[in-house]
Amino acid sequence: MIWWAVVGAGVACYLLKLAGLSVPPRVLEQPLVERIADLIPVALLAALVAVQVFASGPALVLDARAVGLAAAVLLLMARAPFLVVVFGAALVAAGVRLV
Amino acid sequence: MSSAGLDPRERSGIVRDGLGVGIATGTYGISFGAVAVGAGLSVAQTCALSLLMFTGASQFALVGVLAAGGTPLSGALTAVLLGTRNTLYGLRLAPLLDWSGARRAAGAHLVIDESTAMSVTRTSTPAARVGFLTTGITIFVLWNLATLVGALGGRALGDPRTYGLDAAVGAAFLALLWPRLRDRRNRVTALAAAAVALGLVPITAAGVPVLASAGVALLIGVLWPGPDETEWPEVDR
Numbered sequence: 574m575i576w577w578a579v580v581g582a583g584v585a586c587y588l589l590k591l592a593g594l595s596v597p598p599r600v601l602e603q604p605l606v607e608r609i610a611d612l613i614p615v616a617l618l619a620a621l622v623a624v625q626v627f628a629s630g631p632a633l634v635l636d637a638r639a640v641g642l643a644a645a646v647l648l649l650m651a652r653a654p655f656l657v658v659v660f661g662a663a664l665v666a667a668g669v670r671l672v
Numbered sequence: 673m674s675s676a677g678l679d680p681r682e683r684s685g686i687v688r689d690g691l692g693v694g695i696a697t698g699t700y701g702i703s704f705g706a707v708a709v710g711a712g713l714s715v716a717q718t719c720a721l722s723l724l725m726f727t728g729a730s731q732f733a734l735v736g737v738l739a740a741g742g743t744p745l746s747g748a749l750t751a752v753l754l755g756t757r758n759t760l761y762g763l764r765l766a767p768l769l770d771w772s773g774a775r776r777a778a779g780a781h782l783v784i785d786e787s788t789a790m791s792v793t794r795t796s797t798p799a800a801r802v803g804f805l806t807t808g809i810t811i812f813v814l815w816n817l818a819t820l821v822g823a824l825g826g827r828a829l830g831d832p833r834t835y836g837l838d839a840a841v842g843a844a845f846l847a848l849l850w851p852r853l854r855d856r857r858n859r860v861t862a863l864a865a866a867a868v869a870l871g872l873v874p875i876t877a878a879g880v881p882v883l884a885s886a887g888v889a890l891l892i893g894v895l896w897p898g899p900d901e902t903e904w905p906e907v908d909r
Binding site: 574575576577578579580581582583584585586587589590591592593594595596598604605607608609610611612613614615616617618619620621622623624625626627628630631632633637638640641642644645646649654655656658659660661662663664665666667668670 | 699721730737741745750755757759762765766776777779780838841843844847850861869886888890892894
């Protein structure tokens with residue numbers, strides 16, 4: 574089942590890229606369509622952050638992951654590079670669990 | 673690839689920029705590989721994702737939804753929804769790259785945030801192609817190698833929670849989102865989407881809350897006109 578998701582979504586993502594290079598611009602270049610398409614990643618990424626950090630199954634919880642996220646915010650404000658942000662958050666969360 | 677008419681000095685400058693961005697971006701495939709095996713994917717599935725999908729945010733989304741207990745279908749749908757922004761990049765790139773046939777089909781796979789950012793600002797087709805290909809190919813090679821390294825390393829580590837790798841996923845999404853939050857409409861969208869998703873967590877199946885948050889983008893897009901102050905894609909890492 575995971576293989577189907579990997580291959581299916583992989584092929585679909587490729588076709589989305591190809592469509593952009595192939596479709597006449599006028600079909601998609603309308604302000605409303607462009608605005609919504611631009612906002613979709615913002616909404617999805619924010620929802621993913623929230624669910625990844627605060628959900629545990631069907632429950633909302635506050636645990637070491639939230640501390641890790643706070644560390645990520647601080648690192649991002651300090652303009653740290655991507656890998657430092659990601660592994661920094663992981664280290665902090667792991668540290669909290671040890672305490 | 674034709675680079676006729678491109679000044680050698682301009683060309684080497686574009687290549688240098690592309691390599692720099694490519695190396696910086698490609699290496700963070702390590703975090704993807706580690707997170708993906710932590711989410712329960714096999715090393716082969718993890719590597720197949722980087723080869724086939726090759727668009728970071730979608731890949732993280734798929735494994736993130738799976739890690740949270742979502743179905744493979746909702747993980748795949750979330751990944752595909754996030755992949756729609758590459759269509760917009762393609763629209764902007766098409767007249768600039770000016771490819772057709774097999775070259776367009778091959779080039780399409782490299783349409784991602786960074787390759788777009790490194791070529792949309794060029795003023796000629798040869799310059800755009802050099803920027804696009806240097807960045808795209810460097811990232812493709814390194815991203816896939818780094819994914820393998822991260823996946824093998826992640827498997828050797830054992831339980832991902834011990835190392836806080838479950839917290840790393842949220843941090844990765846936040847880092848991808850961060851540059852967009854300078855814009856007020858984006859901030860409102862992000863907060864509303866997060867609130868909707870968390871509100872749905874107790875009452876819907878895993879995976880659904882994230883998908884439903886796309887409705888927030890739809891609603892705000894309709895109700896709140898005007899341009900976005902932030903550049904997307906943005907490369908400043």
